[in-house]
Amino acid sequence: MPKTKALHRKSYHHGNLVEVLLAVTIEIIEERGVEHVSVREAAKRAGVSPAAPFQHFRSKTALLTAVAEQAMGRLMHAYAAVKSNADPDQPLAVLEELGRRYLQWAVAHPTHFEIINSRTLIDFEASDSLRTQNAAIRQRMVELLTEARERGHLIEGLDLDYVVLTARALVYGLARMAIDGHFPRWHPSEPPPQAMRQALRLFIGQITVSSAK
Amino acid sequence: MPKTKALHRKSYHHGNLVEVLLAVTIEIIEERGVEHVSVREAAKRAGVSPAAPFQHFRSKTALLTAVAEQAMGRLMHAYAAVKSNADPDQPLAVLEELGRRYLQWAVAHPTHFEIINSRTLIDFEASDSLRTQNAAIRQRMVELLTEARERGHLIEGLDLDYVVLTARALVYGLARMAIDGHFPRWHPSEPPPQAMRQALRLFIGQITVSSAK
DNA sequence: CAACGATGTAAACACTGCTTATATAATTCA
């Protein structure tokens, strides 16, 4: 049983290089964008030689993938709070709230959004964590829609797979457009702007039977 | 009045370096992805020194922006054929056809789609051509929706700006998901797969008054 | 305390975008 590692700097060994590397990498991304990350710069900020990061990450891609995993974890955490905030008897309202949260989170942390959804900077398929958490989100949506159908809130004749697909595409597209500056300026800590809410509202409203609420 | 430039190779001057650079850049993108483009490689393929491209493009970004302009031109060309293919008395059908064409084009030429929509590899704002053509597409959508409203095809209470936004976000998201491999494999020369068509259909159907068609 | 594995370094290789000074060809003008 190894003793607890003390964080004594100034020693030859860093102590917690991995965590620090992830932190400074996010720092770089937030300062200069994902595409300007270099492992040399990360190493420098961690106070370590250019080759040191390669002891812990096989490649730059591996480093960025680890950052993505951490970001995805935070998204899941933000999601966990949704259920307590919406009426569980209105699954479609929960679904809408889910979409709003995603948009708010994506625009408040475009850095994390970008890296999670990148298939060129990270190796999504190689990460069990990313794949399973992504599948969990989809599963959650299917469950909400299924419950809505059982309660008679959903109009008939819908293929749930297509609905999920449309919802995801819509929200993803909205997030991208927001980040790329297609919306009037507003502070990201506020709820998503009217336009995005309306687009979501439009979609949810259209799959809801008119009698339900 | 300069004489017509003959394409005699083997001379010191290349003759039509600009066009050839655009061509080989697209070649590289299609072979190894947008992010692996290097102007040195492009220069090599054009049979020219590494510094030569900088006589015609101030930076790598400028080169890629020129590629994007060319790609956007092709998209507009593909769009031009839509009107002849759909019933002008059914503007919403035309809009849907527009969406289908965009999806088909995007997935058949992911390279072009990617570079047109990138705000990191190219300088979108600096290109008059890109901005005006992008605005033209939006304008076309607004016109179609306005005509649909005048004909009574559109349900009431819709803000056209939001509808356009939703439509664009949806189509963009679908294209991205398709390119990122969220759909079962199919050959890009075929029409978009069932899932994408259904998502589009769902959206268009939901903004159409039930009496129309 | 000797051995060892984990973790760091230094140095180098093959790339990259881009700049500067220079050479050559094509075009314009006297």
Place this chain on the structure above:
DNA sequence: TGAATTATATAAGCAGTGTTTACATCGTTG
């Protein structure tokens, strides 16, 4: 036509990148 100018290419080099290799140092454990 011949000279001057302009357009277009080159060579050489700077600073920065991802990654590998050989070696140094430390913490832990037999």
